[in-house]
Amino acid sequence: xxxxxxxxxPDKTDEVVRLIExxxxxxxxxxxxxxxxxxxGDVVMCDVAREAGDELIGALRASGLDETGSIAVExxxxxxxxxxxxxxxxxxxEGADAVLWxxxxxxxxxxxxxxxxxxxxxxxxxxIAACGVVLDNAIxxxxxxxxxxxxxxxxxxSTAIVQRHPRLALRSLIALLVGFAVAMxxxxxxxxxxxxxxxxxxxxxEATRPNTAFVYAPDAFSFVVAVLAGIAGTLSLTSAKxxxxxxxxxxxxxxxAAANAAVALSYGDMKQTVGSTEQLLLNLLGxxxxxxxTLLFQKWLWSKPRxxxxxx
Numbered sequence: 001x002x003x004x005x006x007x008x009x010p011d012k013t014d015e016v017v018r019l020i021e022x023x024x025x026x027x028x029x030x031x032x033x034x035x036x037x038x039x040x041g042d043v044v045m046c047d048v049a050r051e052a053g054d055e056l057i058g059a060l061r062a063s064g065l066d067e068t069g070s071i072a073v074e075x076x077x078x079x080x081x082x083x084x085x086x087x088x089x090x091x092x093x094e095g096a097d098a099v100l101w102x103x104x105x106x107x108x109x110x111x112x113x114x115x116x117x118x119x120x121x122x123x124x125x126x127x128i129a130a131c132g133v134v135l136d137n138a139i140x141x142x143x144x145x146x147x148x149x150x151x152x153x154x155x156x157x158s159t160a161i162v163q164r165h166p167r168l169a170l171r172s173l174i175a176l177l178v179g180f181a182v183a184m185x186x187x188x189x190x191x192x193x194x195x196x197x198x199x200x201x202x203x204x205x206e207a208t209r210p211n212t213a214f215v216y217a218p219d220a221f222s223f224v225v226a227v228l229a230g231i232a233g234t235l236s237l238t239s240a241k242x243x244x245x246x247x248x249x250x251x252x253x254x255x256x257a258a259a260n261a262a263v264a265l266s267y268g269d270m271k272q273t274v275g276s277t278e279q280l281l282l283n284l285l286g287x288x289x290x291x292x293x294t295l296l297f298q299k300w301l302w303s304k305p306r307x308x309x310x311x312x
Contacts, residue, residue: 226286
């Protein structure tokens with residue numbers, strides 16, 4: 001269930017209440033006249049089944065409430081109510097499958113912003129991965145994958161394509177390009193520094209690395225895994241079941257490929273640099289393609305007419 005807290009101008013309260021009452025999946029409607037102070041107006045609260053939430057939020061935005069008042073949405077972790085159970089049963093579809101497009105757009109907007117924290121995380125992840133590829137240590141590679149924040153802008157770019165949001169697409173693309181460029185540049189310097197201390201050597205990079213050689217040898221399986229991970233990550237973001245996102249992060253070779261390209265570049269090994277760059281681009285393309293197609297399918301699925309769109 002979702003909880004909606006609305007601030008409505010007094011002259012729009014009746015319209016908002018009608019919008020809520022005529023839709024299935026809503027319950028626990030509360031109206032507090034004159035309770036709001038900033039902005040001044042009435043407070044309307046209700047609970048709505050997740051699978052009916054996107055339609056209701058869309059109708060409220062279409063009424064202009066987001067401009068004249070306020071729409072706040074939060075998840076309800078526990079609701080002990082027969083009315084809530086009835087609302088969920090009447091709402092079409094399953095809550096875990098529902099897509100809250102407004103929430104997705106807001107979440108990906110935040111995750112795809114080029115910030116100091118984002119750059120710090122992707123740079124640290126790439127430096128950790130650099131240690132992993134030189135030492136041929138799979139544990140460090142997995143750790144670097146988990147630290148990397150790059151799935152945020154990848155999901156943001158896919159969302160922007162589906163929602164036709166050019167500003168979000170540009171923001172996501174800048175975060176990806178600048179983030180990886182800074183991370184790789186810093187990692188080149190880090191590699192040279194570690195080499196001067198004797199911790200990194202060219203011999204280690206050129207040696208047979210059974211655990212990490214895949215990061216500069218792209219093949220069909222690299223693309224297949226990236227596509228599967230992109231689908232899983234998108235489903236994790238759009239559904240109520242978000243626990244799979246960490247698994248997605250450690251499934252694709254983005255940060256490790258960037259790290260290997262940076263280390264190889266510091267030693268002038270253009271073969272590994274090119275191979276790692278191809279691996280990076282292949283994975284990024286696979287994730288974006290899969291994410292976009294998954295969102296398009298979900299949008300088509302939820303646009304189909306379903307029983308119970310409005311209360312009788």
